[in-house]
Amino acid sequence: MPAPDRALPWRLARAHLRRRRMQNTLTILGIAVGVMALIAALSLTNGFTRALVDATLRASPHLSVTAYTSQARDRELERAMQADSRVQAFTPFLADKGLLTRPASAGRGAGVDFTTLFGVTGDARRVLQLSPEEGAALGSLKDGEVLLGAALARSVGAFTGDTVRLLNSTQRRTSLRVRGVFSTGNYLIDSAYAFTNLGTLQALQQTSSVTGYQLRLRDPDQAPAVGSDLTRTRAYSPLPWQSLYGTLLDQLALQKKVIAFVVLLIVVVAAFGIANVLTLAVFEKTQEIAILRAIGATRSLITRVFLIEGLALGLGGLLLGNLLGLGISAYFTVRPFSLPGDLYFITTLPVEVRWTDVLGVNAIGLVTTLLAALIPARRAAGVEPARVIR
Numbered sequence: 001m002p003a004p005d006r007a008l009p010w011r012l013a014r015a016h017l018r019r020r021r022m023q024n025t026l027t028i029l030g031i032a033v034g035v036m037a038l039i040a041a042l043s044l045t046n047g048f049t050r051a052l053v054d055a056t057l058r059a060s061p062h063l064s065v066t067a068y069t070s071q072a073r074d075r076e077l078e079r080a081m082q083a084d085s086r087v088q089a090f091t092p093f094l095a096d097k098g099l100l101t102r103p104a105s106a107g108r109g110a111g112v113d114f115t116t117l118f119g120v121t122g123d124a125r126r127v128l129q130l131s132p133e134e135g136a137a138l139g140s141l142k143d144g145e146v147l148l149g150a151a152l153a154r155s156v157g158a159f160t161g162d163t164v165r166l167l168n169s170t171q172r173r174t175s176l177r178v179r180g181v182f183s184t185g186n187y188l189i190d191s192a193y194a195f196t197n198l199g200t201l202q203a204l205q206q207t208s209s210v211t212g213y214q215l216r217l218r219d220p221d222q223a224p225a226v227g228s229d230l231t232r233t234r235a236y237s238p239l240p241w242q243s244l245y246g247t248l249l250d251q252l253a254l255q256k257k258v259i260a261f262v263v264l265l266i267v268v269v270a271a272f273g274i275a276n277v278l279t280l281a282v283f284e285k286t287q288e289i290a291i292l293r294a295i296g297a298t299r300s301l302i303t304r305v306f307l308i309e310g311l312a313l314g315l316g317g318l319l320l321g322n323l324l325g326l327g328i329s330a331y332f333t334v335r336p337f338s339l340p341g342d343l344y345f346i347t348t349l350p351v352e353v354r355w356t357d358v359l360g361v362n363a364i365g366l367v368t369t370l371l372a373a374l375i376p377a378r379r380a381a382g383v384e385p386a387r388v389i390r
Helices: 002-019 021-058 075-083 132-139 150-156 198-205 220-231 246-271 273-284 286-294 299-334 355-381 385-389
Strands: 063-071 087-102 111-120 145-149 163-168 173-182 193-197 210-217 236-240
Touching (some): 002 021, 021 246, 021 273, 021 299, 021 355, 075 087, 075 210, 087 150, 087 198, 111 198, 132 145, 132 173, 145 150, 150 173, 163 198, 173 198, 210 220, 220 236, 246 273, 246 299, 246 355, 273 299, 273 355, 299 355
Parallel strands (some): 111 193, 145 173
Antiparallel strands (some): 087 111, 087 163, 145 193, 163 173
């Protein structure tokens, strides 16, 4: 009868699973550990990538448009940026490189370091996402004042109220008073960048021109498209943040793939533990299978019995692994790793769980489980009842 035939594989699979509880438990734990490690590793990698990009974009514009030749502020371009709904804020800027020095004083030796110096207007506080205090200092820089990155300030040994000397790329010198320091959490930026107001740097370079404009967008991912639209008919070169930090993004993407592949091997090895368990079950139940085949059980029914067993073990491991992996991710969300900023560029390692990753892990785990169960299932279906009973 149809109904009993449909229920029989489930009853047989349940009976088999009850007899090998220790083996089944170890198999489930093996899959769970692999899934847990994969989810936790991907979440930590996502968090690392997001934290690094966020820290980088706090003191970097989403998009820079640079004039092919230095020129005065482009009012027509400024009107176009104001009219573009994708642009949240912009500021003209003048860029330069130089050598910062602080003379020796009582109890302190001299300090020196190279810097990338940006001359900006008060609108820079809306383009760069610094803390409220740091943003206020950036937006109100007066002539002869400079805002230093925290690591750069430590290297030079200059802090709020101190005076530093700047030798710029054109061999001109000036003295600047340190208005304050800023910290993004990205060591590469904090150790290299400094800001002054636009007039100070223009006076030092003896020019009234600007290098271009820095923009903050409502959606950073649109930077390439916005840059292309703004410069299509203008003598400017767009530089979206994705191009500026393209190598870094490629390295992070490769890092995630390598980590995912290595940890995925744990899941695959654990999942194929199901094949070992079911293969032993086939040897143990050879006579039982032969009897079932002799009384009319089809190859399909026998195959379904062992596939159901493998599926039950796999789903148990996946469920437990998901709970453990999400639990570990939640723990590190509350208590993130602390990292040395001069080594990893960020000071803490947050966690970002992406459900696409979780679904991908479960899909791969389920497919691997079914493939592992299929081998012994087909072996069981191939048992010849006449040979075994004889």
